[in-house]
Amino acid sequence: MINQTIAVYRREMLILKRRFKRQVAGQAILPLLYLVTFGYAMGGELRFDDISYLEFLLPGLVAMSSMTQAFAIATDINVARFYWHIFDEFQAAPISNASYVAGEVMAGITRAIISIFIILGLGLLFGVQLHYGPIFWLAILLNSFLFASLAVALAMVVKSHADQSLLTSFVITPMAFLGGTFFPVDRLPGWLQNILGLLPLTHASTAIRGAALGKDVNVMSLILLTITGIILFWVAFFCVNKARD
Template identity: 40%
Template structure:
């Protein structure tokens, strides 16, 4: 069961090298801060929510969910794609005496760390700006599940893409729409009824619902089960793709 650790350690050593560059930290914070300033501190002053909270308090958990999604997914998808198609280092994993499930766990754990790092940067900003932003147990559990879910999805993308450009294509068609239409910047209650079935299929929608809850009501329980279901499915599919890998 510890065979996943060398895979995880290799990714963390590469990640450590990036952390030593100030440019990387600023780049990781840039997009969320732009969204925070534009929507939260700019337009947010004119927005009134039916939930009875200020817009900045509503926005910050959504930005945390979005950042954890983007970083957990993109790091794993890009890393696997490059190591599989260009550097040919992924083939070393396959030929080594490590089970595909162990490779899967190592990649997903590494993706989770990168997603959590980006989320912590937003959380730190959230405690600086004037808002009622707070961290609850549900918030922490949701964040961990969200990182796991999208890191597993990143493995799937990294395994099925045929070129590095395909990774960006999948991101544009799936990740970017989720970032904007899954309740990150505005409540999904405002979305026309005809589009809601599509919105509720998106995994990030349920993350945004659950991460803003202070207690487990029926809506939160349903979203929790949906997220766990997606986690199981994405992890299982990623493991199968690794097991059947032949290139």
């Protein structure tokens, strides 16, 4: 099983290697724009709890990118499934659903980790240096595991590229803006905080920001990310059979 999981993962990594320069440029452009626009130009004088807005924003962008880049594996799976029909190769091979899902989820996590290094590099350029200890990386790992699992599950049940695009628009984009990336969720009315507290990204951005700023991290957020990630991995496992006609 491990050998086959590695085969699925290695295929994604070989493709990533071929596209590496394009991939890095693509992953850098949006965080760079957010840092320039929201962090540098608009939020230059803004401070939250004695930290500059750039220091507040950077961990939020880390959380957001670990989500979007891990979730982006769904697009790659869909292109392989609907356009190149490479998914047929996996379906006809003697591999378990768990091997396939694990390989793709690992690929999603790798993409997310690459994007984090890019953001941290951009942060250095803007003069932002935070604490990047084990809890910071654990929260990123859990967040990218969760969203890569969600990506595989959804990629198995959608029927076209258009469906995939709609899911990104209705699930990922709102979460990216409302999950504590750009502003502190505790400044919102209580009822809205309760709703946003249901979003995994809210917990991820809170945990990542807490760790990056050297504050206490709410262990419950990490537990919630872990449990949700495991549940979504199992959902993805069962959804692989749904991809058969």
